[in-house]
Amino acid sequence: MIKLKNITKIYPGMERPAVKNLNLHIKKGEICVFVGPSGCGKTTTLKMINRLIEPTSGELYINGKNAMEQNPDKLRQNIGYVIQQVGLFPHMTVYENIATVPRLLEWSEDKIAKRVDELLELVGLDPDENRYKYPRELSGGQKQRVGVARAMAADPPIMLMDEPFGAVDPITRTQLQNEFLKLQRKIKKTICFVTHDIDEAIKMGDRIAIMNNGQLVQYDTPSNILFAPKDKFVEDFVGSDRALKVLNLLRVNKVMRKEVPTVKLEMDSKDVIQRITDSGQKYILVLDNKERLIGYVNKNSIIESNEKTNWAKYIKEYSSTLPMDATLKDALAEMLQNDVAVIPITNDDEFVGTVTLGDIRSYVGESYKNGDESENRLVI
Amino acid sequence: MEANLFLKFVKVIKTEAGSLIVRHLQLVFISVTIAILIAVPSGILLTRPRFKSWSSKTMTFFNVAQGLPSLAVVAIFLPIMGIGFLPSIIALTVYALLPILRNTIAGINSINPDIIESARGMGMPSQKVLFSIEIPLALPVIIAGIQTSAVVTVGTAVIADLIGGGGLGRLIFTGISMFDPVKILAGSILAAIIAIAIDQGFDLVHKKVLTPYKGVRK
Ligand SMILES: Nc1ncnc2c1ncn2[C@@H]1O[C@H](COP(=O)(O)OP(=O)(O)O)[C@@H](O)[C@H]1O
Ligand SMILES: [Mg+2]
Numbered sequence: 001m002i003k004l005k006n007i008t009k010i011y012p013g014m015e016r017p018a019v020k021n022l023n024l025h026i027k028k029g030e031i032c033v034f035v036g037p038s039g040c041g042k043t044t045t046l047k048m049i050n051r052l053i054e055p056t057s058g059e060l061y062i063n064g065k066n067a068m069e070q071n072p073d074k075l076r077q078n079i080g081y082v083i084q085q086v087g088l089f090p091h092m093t094v095y096e097n098i099a100t101v102p103r104l105l106e107w108s109e110d111k112i113a114k115r116v117d118e119l120l121e122l123v124g125l126d127p128d129e130n131r132y133k134y135p136r137e138l139s140g141g142q143k144q145r146v147g148v149a150r151a152m153a154a155d156p157p158i159m160l161m162d163e164p165f166g167a168v169d170p171i172t173r174t175q176l177q178n179e180f181l182k183l184q185r186k187i188k189k190t191i192c193f194v195t196h197d198i199d200e201a202i203k204m205g206d207r208i209a210i211m212n213n214g215q216l217v218q219y220d221t222p223s224n225i226l227f228a229p230k231d232k233f234v235e236d237f238v239g240s241d242r243a244l245k246v247l248n249l250l251r252v253n254k255v256m257r258k259e260v261p262t263v264k265l266e267m268d269s270k271d272v273i274q275r276i277t278d279s280g281q282k283y284i285l286v287l288d289n290k291e292r293l294i295g296y297v298n299k300n301s302i303i304e305s306n307e308k309t310n311w312a313k314y315i316k317e318y319s320s321t322l323p324m325d326a327t328l329k330d331a332l333a334e335m336l337q338n339d340v341a342v343i344p345i346t347n348d349d350e351f352v353g354t355v356t357l358g359d360i361r362s363y364v365g366e367s368y369k370n371g372d373e374s375e376n377r378l379v380i
Numbered sequence: 381m382e383a384n385l386f387l388k389f390v391k392v393i394k395t396e397a398g399s400l401i402v403r404h405l406q407l408v409f410i411s412v413t414i415a416i417l418i419a420v421p422s423g424i425l426l427t428r429p430r431f432k433s434w435s436s437k438t439m440t441f442f443n444v445a446q447g448l449p450s451l452a453v454v455a456i457f458l459p460i461m462g463i464g465f466l467p468s469i470i471a472l473t474v475y476a477l478l479p480i481l482r483n484t485i486a487g488i489n490s491i492n493p494d495i496i497e498s499a500r501g502m503g504m505p506s507q508k509v510l511f512s513i514e515i516p517l518a519l520p521v522i523i524a525g526i527q528t529s530a531v532v533t534v535g536t537a538v539i540a541d542l543i544g545g546g547g548l549g550r551l552i553f554t555g556i557s558m559f560d561p562v563k564i565l566a567g568s569i570l571a572a573i574i575a576i577a578i579d580q581g582f583d584l585v586h587k588k589v590l591t592p593y594k595g596v597r598k
Contacts (some may be wrong), residue, residue, distance in 0.1 A: 087492075090517070
């Protein structure tokens with residue numbers, strides 16, 4: 001899909017190349033994450049792919065075609081572009097921002113309106129509520145969502161994202177990452193994703209390109225980067241806490257318990273108490289008839305209340321849930337933040353299981369044992 | 381005595397001021413309009429990559445020019461252009477250029493480069509970037525430059541009478557030569573009122589028309 005051949009960039013007046021002899025092949029439908037220390041040439045590489053920066057030498061092929069021979073504007077209209085600072089147009093509404101590329105492509109206004117709503121839904125924003133807002137009226141996370149929607153407006157096969165979640169708070173970042181991974185499962189774009197955060201790289205990448213001083217050091221799968229680092233630089237960049245980094249690689253759905261005792265709202269209190277007793281726990285998760293998690297309820301509070309039917313008012317909300325695409329690291333972070341040992345997992349609001357602290361510990365332990373240490377490979 | 385002076389003041393305004401006000405407004409309006417037509421496009425041109433290197437030289441030149449007292453400008457123009465309405469307009473235009481030019485350049489250069497980059501990154505042709513992103517975003521600053529220019533020109537236009545331009549300067553300079561403080565006062569007050577009115581008018585435009593997106597809409 002994207003092929004870089006011997007790409008070099010020397011900025012005018014600079015001696016050292018910002019990017020040197022880069023060879024890279026990014027496959028269709030994959031997320032390739034560029035990662036490396038600040039100033040190693042990630043942004044420069046990314047901007048050469050849509051020719052915001054012209055390479056000093058080398059060849060660039062996109063979809064088999066020589067990108068250097070195409071009209072740069074036309075080329076860019078087929079490549080989504082998201083940057084850290086988002087760069088939404090402040091004098092245009094959310095609608096007009098998203099409509100930018102479709103308007104350049106001269107779509108009919110009807111088609112644009114439909115597409116805008118569809119995209120807003122896709123990135124988790126209510127179209128009616130947000131369509132006519134100005135960027136100023138949005139939070140950082142919402143802006144970033146609009147930025148992603150705008151980049152996807154004309155359904156480009158390729159997206160370039162330069163530290164797209166770098167400017168939001170850690171909780172929003174985790175949320176945006178998970179949403180984006182889920183989205184990517186549907187849209188299957190070819191994505192170049194820049195970050196300086198190795199945790200994010202491991203989590204987001206199908207492949208990771210580690211760069212240093214303008215050169216590609218290793219281009220490999222996340223688990224190979226973790227367990228078969230090519231040299232000292234990669235090893236140091238990954239850090240000594242590989243066991244913790246592995247948590248970025250493992251999704252909660254791998255560890256999740258699916259058969260979890262739950263109760264439904266419409267059950268009466270006797271049955272609820274019975275279920276809790278059977279489960280051997282002090283509390284139980286409560287679902288509605290669409291399998292959505294409502295909260296949990298304590299056995300004691302129902303018993304003490306002495307009421308037969310109206311046990312529902314003792315339901316307490318759950319402080320945190322995670323989607324299926326979340327990593328074990330996300331789960332662990334949630335547990336520590338909220339001081340809980342169990343995290344419910346949802347898929348499109350539907351409750352699908354739970355992850356416990358004990359499960360994470362034993363799963364990671366198992367993975368290490370199964371993976372032959374001499375080969376340093378992790379079985380996932 | 382005081383009542384007498386006041387009556388005389390009213391009389392001056394009634395009998396002489398009307399046509400002079402019109403002429404004064406003509407001087408200001410025409411010269412500022414020409415200045416806009418010259419300064420806005422040149423300002424934009426000076427922010428394009430090809431001419432960017434010239435922009436600081438141009439600004440230095442105009443800053444020095446602006447430093448000259450307006451009387452000196454008039455003195456320079458007198459031998460070249462002669463006297464009359466047209467030379468007055470030309471002199472005032474030169475004087476009105478700087479604030480507009482400066483603000484046009486500053487307005488465009490102060491746009492967050494990330495906004496421009498994301499526009500170009502989406503494949504927006506550079507002309508479209510200029511007209512639908514850069515100019516709209518720089519417009520409040522450009523208009524503020526026009527505001528400054530217009531207000532200053534109201535004052536400078538008083539001197540235009542020295543080279544036969546007419547306007548409220550006529551009242552003031554006749555007043556000076558005839559030792560008539562009432563005329564001087566009438567001319568100055570009227571000029572001040574015009575300046576304030578123009579300033580307020582622009583403020584209104586800023587508040588009501590420009591940048592509604594900067595506040596939270598209801
Ligand atoms: N426009 C530019 N002119 C000159 N040098 C630049 C320019 N942009 C980036 N550089 C230099 O090129 C190197 C790589 O920059 P960049 O690609 O932005 O790194 P990264 O995104 O990995 O932090 C850095 O040393 C940076 O200082
Ligand atoms: Mg960068």
